Amino acid sequence: MNKRNIMKQIGHRLLSLCIVGLLCVPVNIYALGHIKLSESKGIYTLQATQMSMRQIFNYVETNSKYIFAYDKNVNNRLEETVSISVKGKNTPQIVRELCQKTGLNYRISGHQIILSNRTAKTQQGNPSKSVKKVTGVITDATGEPLAGATIVMKGDNTKGTVSAIDGSFSLEVPEGAEIIVSYIGFDSQVLQVDKRTNFSITLNEDSNMLNELVVIGYGQVKKKDLTGSVTAINRDDINKGVQSTAQEALLGKMAGVNVVSASGAPGSASTIRIRSGASLSASNDPLIVIDGVPVDNSSIEGGGNILGGINPNDIETFTVLKDASATAIYGSRASNGVIVITTKKGTDSGVKLNYNGNVSVGTIAKRLDPLTADEFRAYVPTVTGVPSNVVFGKENTDWQDEIYRTAIGTEHNVSASGNLMKSAPYRVSLGYTTQQGIIKTNSYNRYTFDGSISPTFFDKHLSVNVNLKASAENDRKVDHSVVNNALRYDPTRPVKTGSSTASTDPGLGYYIWMNGTSPMAIQTDNPVAQLELQKICNKVNRTIGNATVSYQVHGLEDLRLNLNLGFDLLRSKYTKEVPDLAGTMYTSNMKDGTGLNYNGIQKKRNTLIDLYANYQHEFAGKHNFNAMAGYGWQHFWRKYNDTTLSPKGKELFSPTHFESEYYLLSLYGRLNYTYDDKYMVTATLRADASSRFAKDNRWGYFPSVALAWRLTEEKFLKDNRILSNLKLRLSYGLTGQQDILNDYPYMTTFTVSYPESSYLFGDKWYKTLRPNAYDNDIKWETTSTWNFGLDYGFLGNRIYGTLDFYTRRTKDLLNTINVISGTNFSSVLTTNIGEMENKGVEFSINAQPIRTEDFTWDMGFNYTWNTSKITKLNTIDSESNFVQTGAISGTGKYVQVFMVNKRPYTFYLAKQAYDKNGKPLAGKYIQEDGSVSTKETRCATNKSALPKAYIGFNTHFVYKNWYLGMNAHGAFGAYVYNYIKADQYLQSVYSDQGNFSNILPSTRDLGFDTQQLYTDYFLESADFLRMDNITLGYTFKNLWNAKSDLRLAFAVQNVFTITGYSGISPELSTGIDRDVYPSPRTFSISANLNF
Incomplete structure (x- = not known):
């Protein structure tokens, strides 16, 4: 041929x-x-x-x-x-x-x-051999008959047949011939016809699942050849349900990955933790790599979402690298795991067009109801200390009704893909999202563009891949304190005064508390005035792009040279405008009655060069080598400016200017060796030099090694009909952390003061500069990880999953210690002093219990158990040497600590005393010796904000053209400090100035007269199970041709939550329930059209 x-x-x-x-x-x-x-x-x-x-x-x-x-x-x-x-x-x-x-x-x-x-021999057969009649039955691994399987004689496709409805077949072939049995979605089998003429044939599910390519650092590897702990989800999993942010695609989908939404506001960021993180003071965010570009994970001014500009409809796969074998290739940025995002690309087929859009309606899923106006009027006079002649308002205002609304959202995405000139696959997409928040005035708009083209030249020896992503996000934000203020504001007062001089009155016509003709100095803000008089906006423009060139060397086809040039550009503008006389300004540290016009502009630029070579060769059919070596260079630059003016343009504070940069230089290599598809070894080494450290500590070295053994390729298991895949994995390696406090922690630097520390000269406030403490010997945080795992599959991989056990130890943790105050004007110093241990178990199982021509049922479940313990924190470790964290209202108030032999974010509270009926005794606490006293003795509890276990579950039913899918997740073992309740007490309903504050019925029933912030009574279990999504869809196929279809779907997000927590939501990354924007329950209708 x-x-x-x-x-x-x-x-x-x-x-x-x-x-x-x-x-x-x-x-x-x-x-x-x-x-x-x-x-x-x-x-x-x-x-x-x-x-x-x-x-x-x-x-x-x-x-x-x-x-x-x-x-x-x-x-x-x-x-x-x-x-x-x-x-x-x-x-x-x-x-x-x-x-x-x-x-x-x-x-x-x-x-x-x-x-x-057909050759003459094929047409005529071989008359010297007798013809035999071959019969048999074909089934799948569960014993179900396969109707329509193809049975043909090898070398002569004219001699063939198909199996009947019961899986049986009959075929006449020459003696000694071979027959091929095949069926779509299953591995084919070749059988020899000699003396045996009756066969019982079991076809296993297509092993392509094991041959799928998984994206790892600087390359790809077949799933069956993985030696590290790696989990991937593809676009089929991503597209099930309506998702407006990329993080939502990971929710509950992977063992070892915990995603917690920081807010229910549209477009808000989520906290992603892989195996709970590995640091205390430095970043715990995973490294995110998008199409080969590691993006800058540092915070965005105004609280923007790092992945906010990535349209979920453009994502092809998420790959999460968890153990050191998988992450060590990224070295100093990989101690918290790596998320590799690959976006969709063009294909070799004809032009394909797609439209995907949805309309959604969001409502508040749960709210807390304080006393009604009538209940408030009846109860307040009974509180001790409240004067008998208090005067209430005449209104019946439900302040939560005033701030919450039904939120409408729409999303539209269009894409086109194809192939130019036979050798240049391309894809372009445009997306637009507009979403109201369930809190009035809150809204979010996003525009996205994604484009790629991948031409090849010289018989595909030279390939080029160009990717460009651009996004523009416009976010009208709200001050989250409005949530608590709506609970606290007097329900007998009106929203507005109705004054004819509203434009010149304090509060601008909105009701505020007055002391005679002057506003009260300390008061709860009118929540509606907060929303309508404060204009808080955040605009983020981001562009991520790269161009890769890959050359397969002529004459040495096993060698491929690669060049990757990439960039990540970001500009954000955060503004806050408050008019003069707005009530919210009377509680600030600025001059009473002045407004505010704040502008903060942030710019970031991340550029990179990667040059690496891949060499792959197979010797003697059994020895497969895959080697990679490369060089990397990255430059990170940040700039920030802000101005604070009055509405009339007067400078209230001197402007702030910040500019910084650092460099990262890398050498890296990896060697994969596979023998006979059974035994695998992976060795990795990366050396990073970061300008964030002094010369003597600049280089960090991060090696790893991993072994794997595919037992199902051994003779004693190869013909096993039940066990279709079994692989053992063992790995050890080191990763690092260089995302520390700032870019120059080893040098003398100065900090610009906050407005509260400004000095007044004349009529202008000036910020001050103060020197920071520094450690010229500061160095990398280093994490070592052991991982033992196994991959399994049964019944032709209709049941498959993974099991992993891991132990991580981080040394040289950054921690703040006490030092003698000197020229640095500081008595504390952040240095490498701590150590932490982290261990866990991860389990996942996926199954297809039913698979017929018309009906399939898929399901998946994952479970993660994780515990962390701080093993070293100071030069002298004791219970008195701890680090305060978990700040609440007011200076110096905290409820969590970092302490040796405790989990991170352990709660530090007094132990509440109870009477014989189980009612808490106000102001009474249990001491270390078991006695009860009024002394508020605080100690470290055994309860942390971190969950010990979390689960994810999904199931999908497909019947002909109908689809039904459900996704759920849960977390267990974490605790939440309910600050909303802790901040309420009976005497808070009335102040000496004459203003009122509402309370919850539970506060009334509890009966604490005074504030009890530090009692563990307000510490509650955060266990929960949440149904995240239910989607029902129908697909209209073959609209114009076999490649055109329309899918309509109805979905509900945040369906219900099962929990014992008394607040709005138990799922909080900080473990402190204060000013949290509630997550909405969303109903949506979507359409997906392909043609």
């Missing part, structure tokens, strides 16, 4: 597909003529009358996943006209019948069907 001619024919076919897609639909309509084809799940009904073989093959090719290639001597045969009528058969079966009519041979290789003339 002429290989060059075959490749030429493939090229012609691809070009013809592109031209057909680009011209117009009428061409296809005209081509129908006397041919009709319909498809359902890969099963076709074909009717053709007096059509040439070439026309039929071209039409089948256009409407299926197969590409036809022709030997040079079959062209004349393709012009022969035939008539054919087949029903309920797949593409190979149709091709077999066509070949029987014309005497052609065919061979299937992947998605390529190669046609050739």
Whole structure:
């Protein structure tokens, strides 16, 4: 067979597909003529009358996943006209019948069907051998019969048949022949016909699942060859349900990955933790790599979302690297794990267009109800200390009704993909999202663009891949304190005063508390005035792009040279405008009654160069080597400016200017060796030099090694019908942390003071500069990780999953210690002093309990157990040496600590005393000796804000064109400090100035007269199980052709939560419930059109 001619024919076919897609639909309509084809799940009904073989093959090719290639001597045969009528058969079966009519041979290789003339031997058979009748039954791994399986004689496709509805078949072939048994979605089998003529054949599910390529650092590897702990989800999992942010795609989907939304506001960021993080004072965020570009994870002015500019509809796969074997290739930035995001690219097929849009309605899922106005009027006079002559307002205001609303959102995404000039796959997409928040005035808009083109040259030896992503986010924010203020504000007061001089009155017509003719100095803000008089906006523009060039060396095809040039540009503008006389300004540290016009502009630029080589070679059919070595350079630059003016343009504070940069230089390499598809070794080494450290500590070295053994490739398991995959993995390695406090921690630096520390000269306030303490010996945080895991699969991988055990130890943790105050004017110093231990178990299982032609049921479950313990924190470790964290209201008030032999974010509270009926005794606490006293003795509890275990569950049902999917997740073992309740007490309902504050019925019933902030009574279990999403959809197939379809779906997000927590939501990354924006319950209708 002429290989060059075959490749030429493939090229012609691809070009013809592109031209057909680009011209117009009428061409296809005209081509129908006397041919009709319909498809359902890969099963076709074909009717053709007096059509040439070439026309039929071209039409089948256009409407299926197969590409036809022709030997040079079959062209004349393709012009022969035939008539054919087949029903309920797949593409190979149709091709077999066509070949029987014309005497052609065919061979299937992947998605390529190669046609050739039949040789004389093939046509005549071998008369010297007797013909035998072969019978058998074909089933899947569960014993279910497979109807429609193809059975053909190897070397003669004219001798074949298909299995009946009970899986049985009968076929006559020469003695000694081989038969091939195949079925779509299953691995084929080749059987020898000798003395045995009756077969019981079990086909296993297509092993392509194990042959899937998984994206790892600087390359790809087959899933079956992975030696590290790596989890990937593809676009099929991502697209189930309505998701407006990229983080939502990870929620509950992977063991070891915990995603917590920081806020229910649209477009808000989420906290992502892989194996709970590895640091205390430095960053615990994972490294995020988008199409080969590691993005800057540092905070965005105004609280922007790091992944906010990535449209979930553009994502092809999420790959999470968890253990050191997988992450060490990223070295100093990988101690908290790595998330590799690959976006969708163009394909070799014709032009494809897609529209995906939805309309959503959001409502508050849960709210707390304080006393009504009537209840408030009746209760307040009974509180001790409240004067008997207090005067209430005449209104009945539900302040929560005043701030919450039904939120409307829409999303529109369009994309086009195809292939230019046969060798340049491309894809472009545009997205627009607009979403109201459930709190009035809050809104979010996002525009996204994603484009890629991947041309190849010189017979695909040279490939270029260009990616560009751009986004513009416009966010009208709200001050989250409005949530608590709506609970606290006097329900007997009106929203507005109705004054005719509102424009010149304090509060600008909104009700505020007055002391005579002057506003009260300390008061709860009118929540509606907060929303309508404060304008807080955040605009973020981001562009991420890269160009990669890969050259497969001519004459040395096993060697590939790669160059990656990338950038990440970000500009954000955060503004806050408050008019003069707004009530909210009377509680600030500024001059009473002045407004505010604040502008903060942040710019970031991250550029990178990666140059690396890959070499892959197989020796003697069993030894496979894959080596990679490279060099990397990155530059990070940040700049920040702000101004604080009055509404009339007067400078209230001197401007702030900040500019900083650092560099990262890297050398890295990796070696993968596989023997006989059974035994695998991976060794990795990366050396990073960071300008964030002094010269003597600048370089960090991060090695790893991993071993894997595929037991199912051994002879004693290879023929096992139950166990289809079993692989053991063991790895050890080091990773680092250089995302520390600032870019120059080893040098003398100065900090610009906060407005509260400004000095007044004349009529202008000036900020001050103070020197920071520094440590010129500061160095990397280093994390070592042991990981033992196994991958398993049963019944042809209809049941599969992973199990991992890991231990991580981080040394040289950054911690703040006490030092003698000197010229630095500081008595504390941040240095490498701490150590922490982290261990856990991860388990995942996926199954397909039912799989028939019309109905499938898939389900997945994952479980993670994790515990962390601080093992060293100071030069002298004791219970008195701890670090305060978990700040609440007021200076110096905190409820959490870092302490040796305790979990991070352990709560530090007094132990509440109770009476014999279980009622808490106000102001009474249990001491260390067990006695009860009024002394508020605080100590470290055994309760932390970090969950000990979390789970994820998903299940999907497909019946013909119907789809039903559900996703849930939960967390257990964490605790939440309910500050909303702790901040309320009976005497808070009335102040000496004469203003009122509302309380919850639970506060009234509790009976604490005075504030009890530090009692563990307000510490509650945060265990919960949440149904995140339910989606019901229907797909209309074959709208214009076999590749056009429309999917309509109805979805509910945040369906329900099962929890014992008394607040709005138990799922809080900080473990402190204060001013938290509630998550909405969202109902949406979506449409997805492909053509």
